Amino acid sequence: xxxxxLTKLRRGLRPxxxxxxxxxxxxxxxxxxxxxxxxxRQSSLLASGASSQRTVDAARxxxxxxxxxxxxxKAALSQASEGFRKEDIAAAEARLAAAQAxxxxxxxxxxxxxxxxxxxxxxxxxxxxxxxxVASQSAVYSLSLDKPVYVxxxxxxxxxxxxxxxxxxxxxxDSGEKxxxxxxxxxxxxxxxxxxxxxxTDLRTDLVxxxxxxxxxADSDAALRQGMPVTIAVDxxxxxSTRVGER
Numbered sequence: 278x279x280x281x282x283l284t285k286l287r288r289g290l291r292p293x294x295x296x297x298x299x300x301x302x303x304x305x306x307x308x309x310x311x312x313x314x315x316x317x318r319q320s321s322l323l324a325s326g327a328s329s330q331r332t333v334d335a336a337r338x339x340x341x342x343x344x345x346x347x348x349x350x351k352a353a354l355s356q357a358s359e360g361f362r363k364e365d366i367a368a369a370e371a372r373l374a375a376a377q378a379x380x381x382x383x384x385x386x387x388x389x390x391x392x393x394x395x396x397x398x399x400x401x402x403x404x405x406x407x408x409x410x411v412a413s414q415s416a417v418y419s420l421s422l423d424k425p426v427y428v429x430x431x432x433x434x435x436x437x438x439x440x441x442x443x444x445x446x447x448x449x450x451d452s453g454e455k456x457x458x459x460x461x462x463x464x465x466x467x468x469x470x471x472x473x474x475x476x477x478t479d480l481r482t483d484l485v486x487x488x489x490x491x492x493x494x495a496d497s498d499a500a501l502r503q504g505m506p507v508t509i510a511v512d513x514x515x516x517x518s519t520r521v522g523e524r
Contacts (some may be wrong), residue, residue, distance in 0.1 A: 279373040286361045286369050298357040302350035309343035316340040398422040401503060421503045426492040428459065430509050431485040434468065440511060446490055447510045450501065457496045463489040 316336040322328035402419040405411055428448060440461055448457040468484040
């Protein structure tokens with residue numbers, strides 16, 4: 278509605294309305310010319326006694342009224358041609374801006390009613406139930422990203438010198454024969470004791486270093502699931518394989 282009102286004010290009056298104002302001016306001019314002629318005629322008859330002073334005064338009044346009518350018609354035509362005032366257009370622009378701001382605020386409020394995940398993934402847990410009041414920065418869902426697929430693994434201190442970020446590795450799960458290609462993307466700079474989730478070949482409890490392995494997107498599929506144990510092989514040599522978990 279605000280946009281339509283502003284468009285109407287900017288366009289001004291319709292051509293038909295301007296034509297009506299122009300014709301009204303012509304009509305007023307014709308009436309004024311007739312009134313002027315009648316006044317002149319009555320004035321000339323007054324000297325011979327064929328017309329009275331009262332008649333002459335009435336003709337003069339009619340002439341003055343017709344002249345005022347002409348001026349009024351001229352002003353109406355000028356106003357119709359110029360359109361609406363700049364102040365009215367500015368006020369309409371302000372009303373439109375206020376309406377647009379209200380619409381933007383309503384759009385933002387509507388968008389706030391939906392939760393959007395930053396990336397595609399699988400919901401692992403629902404922390405809050407539908408209809409719950411949630412404060413800012415509160416967790417609502419626990420999401421596992423579908424891509425890229427990461428493997429959290431650990432390497433012993435004695436084998437730390439054999440690997441580096443970017444080293445190619447092969448990953449295999451117990452549920453299938455497929456070998457997944459990947460590379461080491463991160464190695465922790467700090468050592469830690471072996472977690473219970475790590476199963477080394479000799480069950481040592483030496484210091485280990487946490488590392489992250491990124492599975493190639495061309496190889497990753499739904500067979501690699503959250504939390505499943507896998508076997509990591511560096512350079513595809515079984516002697517260097519280490520039992521780790523989880524994805």
